[in-house]
Amino acid sequence: MRFDDYDTGAFYDELFEAPGQPRPCARILMERIHSLPETEIRSRQAAAEMALLQMGITFNVYGAEAGTERIFPFDIIPRIIPGHEWEQVEQGLRQRIKALNLFIDDIYHDQKILKDGVIPREKVLAADSYRKACQGVNPPKGIWCHITGTDLVRDLEGKFYVLEDNLRCPSGVSYVLANRQVLKRTFPLVFPKANIRAVVDYPSHLLQTLKHLAPNNHPAPTVVVWTPGIYNSAYFEHAYLAQQMGVDLVEGPDLVVDGGYVCMRTTKGLERVDVIYRRVDDDFMDPRVFRPDSLLGVPGLFEVYQAGRVALANAPGTGIADDKVIYAYVPRIISYYLGEEMILPNVQTYLCDEPEDQAYVLEHLDELVVKAANESGGYGMLIGPHSTKEQQADFAERIKAAPRNYIAQPTLSLSRAPVIVDNGFEGRHVDLRPYILYGEDIYVMPGGLTRVALKKGSLVVNSSQGGGSKDTWVLAQ
Amino acid sequence: MLSRVANSMYWMSRYIERAENIARSMEVNSHMVLDMPGEELKEWGPLVTIMGDHKVFLERYENASQENVIQFLAFDRSNPNSIISAVSAARENARIIRPSIPTELWECINALYLYVTRKAVSQQVFASPHEFCQVVKSSSHTFLGIMEATMTHGEAWHFFRLGRTLERADQTTRLLDVKYFILLPTVDYVGTPIDDIQWAAVLRSASAFEMYRQHYGVIQPDQVVEFLLLDRDFPRAVLYCLNRAEESLRAISGTHEGMFHSLPEQRLGQLRSEFMYMRVEEIISAGLHEFLDNTQYRLNVVGQAIFDRFFSLHPNG
Incomplete structure (x- = not known):
């Protein structure tokens, strides 16, 4: 199967410099693919999908009948990033996470950044994701965002931008690990030659990060992963990470506060829990402090946390730093706390609660991407060039009614990578979500989740909206 | 270990065992009817009675034809004791405890689930259930092998x-009971070749035919009953199962043999010692069916006591 007719279009292509001309990082792979007959490539694609199904790597579809499962679509052609480009990304991510962590700590303590007028006070305090209950809390070791997934995109020139920060419960890392496992079987002869950096040790790094948080520097803390349950769309991931770390996977009803500690119900009675990697949103953790109607939560949990007798990762309240309005201030946040220039740039962002920006946005709805400030997963979004007049009018109304809730960005010309389609290879838009762990030091996973918009021309890569994924190879220098 | 995890471990295991037993009975029956002279003996009805709920069956199906019974026992999701229901429930439980079990075990159950759901929409099983039953059985054996060979024999394993x-103890009593239902309308056949075929079928449904032959030789009803209920070494015999169950229960709670500290230990111990000191003649003279019925009831009591003691979020007992 060959790339001879592959059309790179008017985009930055991840694997090709120009039609017929693979980038240096992709040459070994291309030689291999060109040496295989089409039937062989297709049967490897089918085998990879079958492997994912057999492994049960599926997600639940919201809104469909309970328990409806699908595999996350997967394309066997990897996305490849050369080592020197990655180094820059890695530095940028370290810088960003460090600054955001200082920002969150400041917001829940002295609010110096607000007092100094760098960010208008009301933009922070009026955010949906601001948690008053976290004011004055000191999380273990001063770390708030232990696990982050930052969404990156490339523009026409191939320059990386940060599109979105995810500092609450970012998901997807298990797909990175599973995709790699499958791809090693798909291209066993390419791996030894291509010098691809390993991702398999992520669970070990994660476990270390979590253990680092143990109250009173407990040498052998009990760590658990907290899942909302088997019907959650990311259940596979929760189970997988717990399994790979060798820790218990708990649900709300397993946990109880007893004698000032969080405990889990075991066959031998209650057992103390020291560190909780929670994959449950802030709102649902403790009905006494957050949403009182939460059935998933553990009454009294927050009080134990405040007293420093249990660690939560990520800390409650981190959502304030991935609010899309705050995003626009990240360049200023980095220079305020670190005195540095931002290494990985932001995408230009219009804030609808600024009168000038709002006027511009309303006039250019057909060109811009409008996003709800506090949504994720590709929900609550308007993609101007692909929208109807009615949808634009609807968003204009929504923006005027609640300007703080919306931001807008130019529609980016996202980079593309080839995927297998019925008649050969075609380019599809991709993004990249690397995962960053903040423990004793900051660890950036080499690569991350490459999501691909499988619908022709589509810019939406979310799995809930027809997106798939690819393995991501970061090459050693 | 987490109570919820213990609960799922227990049920995952039960459901796979159940699926295997249904498959074995279906397979044996499909072979047996071919050996039976005359239409009136080509019975599928008794299978429904022992494996499921006859009333539920009659509400949904016109008659106990081979096709209807296979549909009901293999693929009917509204029958909680069908293969598809048992395998789905096993998989659901396996999903819950996925972090606590070997990856291969999950993949084994998942593959079985995908296979059964695929077969549920194909028609070919009805004419010849043999291959289907084979796959269910051998998946269950693989499942057991993985468990034995790769899982630490600690609390979860117990x-x-x-x-x-x-x-398994419960299922074995049901297999014996099927003979009771087949015999009921046709006492005349006792001691005839047909009787021999039927008792051999009972043994085969418990995978006990070869082992029985080695032990006793001639097929005699009282010896079949003795073998399947009271044998101490045959792994599908009820007494053998009760002995292993009690060992595991004691390993979990740390109680010494001959003692009890909780309701499940007491109830299981009582049932087991009755089996240990029972003679087959007493069982038969008091009525086999009544005995089996009573055993099933007491196994339920043990199950309930285990739930209350270990799995309930508000333990007691």
Whole structure:
């Protein structure tokens, strides 16, 4: 199967410099693919999908009948990033996470950044994701965002931008690990030659990060992963990470506060829990402090946390730093706390609660991407060039009614990578979500989740909206 | 270990065992009817009676034809004791405890689930259930092998074995009971070649035919009953199962042999010692069916006591 007719279009292509001309990082792979007959490539694609199904790597579809499962679509052609480009990304991510962590700590303590007028006070305090209950809390070791997934995109020139920060419960890392496992079987002869950096040790790094948080520097803390349950769309991931770390996977009803500690119900009675990697949103953790109607939560949990007798990762309240309005201030946040220039740039962002920006946005709805400030997963979004007049009018109304809730960005010309389609290879838009762990030091996973918009021309890569994924190879220098 | 995890470990194990038993009975029956002279003996009805709920069956199906019974026992999701229901429930439980079990075990159950759901929409099983039953059985054996060979034989494994042995004891009493239902309308056949074929079928449904032959030789009803209920070494015999269940229960709670500290230990101990000191003549003279019925009831009591003691979020007992 060959790339001879592959059309790179008017985009930055991840694997090709120009039609017929693979980038240096992709040459070994291309030689291999060109040496295989089409039937062989297709049967490897089918085998990879079958492997994912057999492994049960599926997600639940919201809104469909309970328990409806699908595999996350997967394309066997990897996305490849050369080592020197990655180094820059890695530095940028370290810088960003460090600054955001200082920002969150400041917001829940002295609010110096607000007092100094760098960010208008009301933009922070009026955010949906601001948690008053976290004011004055000191999380273990001063770390708030232990696990982050930052969404990156490339523009026409191939320059990386940060599109979105995810500092609450970012998901997807298990797909990175599973995709790699499958791809090693798909291209066993390419791996030894291509010098691809390993991702398999992520669970070990994660476990270390979590253990680092143990109250009173407990040498052998009990760590658990907290899942909302088997019907959650990311259940596979929760189970997988717990399994790979060798820790218990708990649900709300397993946990109880007893004698000032969080405990889990075991066959031998209650057992103390020291560190909780929670994959449950802030709102649902403790009905006494957050949403009182939460059935998933553990009454009294927050009080134990405040007293420093249990660690939560990520800390409650981190959502304030991935609010899309705050995003626009990240360049200023980095220079305020670190005195540095931002290494990985932001995408230009219009804030609808600024009168000038709002006027511009309303006039250019057909060109811009409008996003709800506090949504994720590709929900609550308007993609101007692909929208109807009615949808634009609807968003204009929504923006005027609640300007703080919306931001807008130019529609980016996202980079593309080839995927297998019925008649050969075609380019599809991709993004990249690397995962960053903040423990004793900051660890950036080499690569991350490459999501691909499988619908022709589509810019939406979310799995809930027809997106798939690819393995991501970061090459050693 | 987490109570919820222990609960799922126990049920995952029970459901796989159940699926295997349904498959074996279906397979044996499909072979047996071919050996029976005359239409009136080509019976599928008794299978429904022992494996499921006859009333539920009659509400949904016109008659006990081979196709209807296979549909009901293999693929009917509204029948909680069908293969598809048992395998789905096993998989659901396996999903819950996925972090606590070997990856291969999950993949084995998942593959079985995908296979059964695929077969549920194909028509070919009805004419010849043989291959289908084989796959279900051998998946169950693979499942057991993975468990034995790759899982630490600690608390979780003991919950697993507890579930399996209690389910198996229950299923073996049901297999014996099928003979009672077949015999009921046709006492005339006792001691005839047909009787021989039927008792051999009972043994085969418990995978006990070869082992029985080695032990006793001639097929005699009282010896079949003795073998399947009271043998101490045959792994599908009820007494064997009760002995292993009790070992696991004691391993979980740390109680010494001959003592009890909780309701499940007491109830299981009582049932087991009755079996240990029972003679087959007493069982038969008091009525086999009544005995089996009573055993099933008491196994339920043990199951309930286990739930209350270990799995309930508000433990007691």
